[in-house]
Amino acid sequence: MAAAAHPAAGAAPARSNGNADMGAWLAVAAGTLGAMMATLDISIVNSALPTIQGEIGASGTEGTWIATSYLVAEIIIIPLCNWFEKLLGLRRFLLIAALLFTGFSVLCGNASDLTTMIIGRAGQGFTGGAMIPTAMTIIATRLPPHQQPIGTAMFGVTAILGPIIGPLLGGWLTEAFSWHYAFLINVPICGLLVVLLLVGLPRDEMRPELLKEADWLGLFGMALGLGCMTVVLEEGNREQWFSSRLIVELTILTVIGFGMVIVGQFTNEKPIIRLSLLFDRVFGSVVIMATMMGMVMYGTSFIIPQFLAALADYNALQAGKIVMISGFPAMALMFFAPVLMKWVDIRIAVGVGLLLLALSCFVDTSLTADAVGGDFVDSQLLRGAGTVLAFVFLNQAAISSVPVQYAGDASGLFNAARNIGGSLALAAIATVQEQRQWFHSRRLEETLSANSVRVQDWLAAQTQALGDPGAALRSLGGTIQREALVMTYNDMFWMLAVGIVCVTPLVLLLRPLPKNLSSGPMH
Incomplete structure (x- = not known):
């Protein structure tokens, strides 16, 4: 398909104004399946990580590289995919990526030491990351404009549900079978993906001359x-x-x-990638909002399980079920996305979506030490609805705001921005948690005077109950740390809410989607 997407003269590909044929829709299905697999594997190991670390003999610090190596490799390859598409041809490029992804998944599933696991995860990241922006490229180049919203909605399902389902699926496979299946489950999926690619994408020519002018x-x-x-x-x-x-x-x-x-x-x-696109008013705004969305999507899917594990004693599977709640409104609204694209102004849709995300974070700023999974239901439902509205429309805006011959560059930048937002969120969370927990602990300690009658009465009661003054003091220290941790998590949700509110005015810079977008059925 690269030959169609990138003609020799660099002209825009011809694109029918009629309905896409079955082959085009099979290609879109292949693209979205590949993207689902790639986004799923970002987080599928999170639940199984403690078990994997124990079996391959990795420490906690070393074990983090099992997740980090995938993310680093994926972020590197995403912006470079457009060039590889032109060089190898889209069909050939995706087939190579799918087959190598399968091989690296098998390597991870049979790893017995940390080095092998990291090599396999990095390989998964490079090859899986290649399948994320190419899904958007297929939509932009294989579907006529009026059917692109349907393809965009299909891609939106994968991008949103992948990180959400990952921890739940990984936890279930680890508990019910073995952590190895968190990787080996990719083998049959990749088999289906290869079949769809062979049937849905036409043969295309390699362009080795690009190596000279690269x-x-x-x-x-x-x-x-x-x-x-x-x-x-x-x-x-x-x-x-x-x-x-x-x-x-x-x-x-x-x-x-x-x-x-x-x-x-x-x-x-x-x-290698046209950074000049970032200076376009519309596309630049889309990238900034996508970065902030990535921070919320990946940040909350990390914070909530951590909170429930530390304060409610939830295991990975229980926490995964709570994270999964946001997927229900996402899946329900996704069916209406093509209709919404036709009738709702993009500025209103993205604005409402971002404000719902901000509200979902604001709801979680009043957590207490007694909070359990049920306390996150309302915020997760709001988060799922907001993510769909904002992400699907921004995704379509990224495609529509640039000439079709630059769709690959736009896709790479858009998806890289989302993943970079996730990295920024995880880095900020680690730093904020350490600093704010220390801050809140000191402030709580300052409010407790040793001469306070209430403090003395509480310590006396604890000493009587525990039979040891030292145990009573340790209990007080534990209570202080627990409350400080809750306040720290509330701070993190506050920061995410404020960040979303700050980028929301950028919706005013967006242009309405093309009038020829339609919610027409697939043919």
Whole structure:
């Protein structure tokens, strides 16, 4: 399909104004299935991580690289996919990615040591990440404009539900069978994906001449910059940020890498990715909002299980079920997304979606130490509805705001922004949790005077109940830490709510979607 998407002269691909044929819809199904698998595997190991660490002999710090290596590799490859599509052809590129993803999944499923697991996870990230932006490219180049909303809604299901279902599926497979199946489940799915790709996408030609004119400076710079930046964000708090020589060196390499990308924009006629798209009023706004959405999507799916595990003693499977609640309104509204795209102004839809996300975070700012999973139901329902409205419309805006020949670049930037937002959220959460818990602990301690009659009475009662003054003091310390932790989680939800509110005015810069978008049925 790359031949159609990127003609030799670089002209826009021909695109029918009629209805897409069955082959086009099979291609869209293949793209969305691949994207679902890739987004699912970001978080599927989260629930199984403690079990995996124990069986392969990894410490807690080492075990985090099982998740980090996937995310780093995925963020690197996403913006580069458009160039690989042109070089290899879309069909060939996706078949290679699907087959390699299967191989790396089998490697992870049979890993017995940390090194093998990290190699397999990095390989999954590189090959799985290739299947995320290509799904949007297929929608933009294989479907006529009036049927794109249906394809966009299908892609939206994968992008939204993947990170949500991941922890639940991973926890269930680990509890019911073995952690190995969290990886091996990809084998039959990849088999179906390969069949859909072979049937749905036409043969296309390779373009080896692109190797001579490639923006090698930008390609290596993008890989260096994004890879090092992601590691800095993931490991910064654990390494005490810039007090660590490793973090300082990686930050310098990040700056050098992005500097190479910028130089490539001016020295090469066909840069590896067109950063100039970011200066477009509409597309630039979409990228900023997508970054903030990524922070909320990945941030809340991390915070809620952590809260329930620390304060309500939930296991991974129980916490996964609570995270999954946001998927119900997402799936219900997704069926109406094509109709909404036709009748609802994009500025209203995205604005309402972002405000619902802000409200969902605001609802969670009044948590207490007695909160359980049921206390997150309302906020999760709001979060699911808001995510659909904002994400699906922003996804369509990203496609519609650029010429069709730049759809691959736009897709790479849009999806990279969402994942980078997730990395920013996880880095911020780790830092905020450490600093704010210390702050709240000190403030709570300041309010408890040793001469207070109430404090003395409480300690006397605890001493009598526990039979040990030292145990009573430890109980008081534990209570202080528990309350400080609750206040810290409330702070994090506040920050996410404020962040969403701050980017909401950008909806005023969006342009209405093309009038030829339709909710017409698939044919």
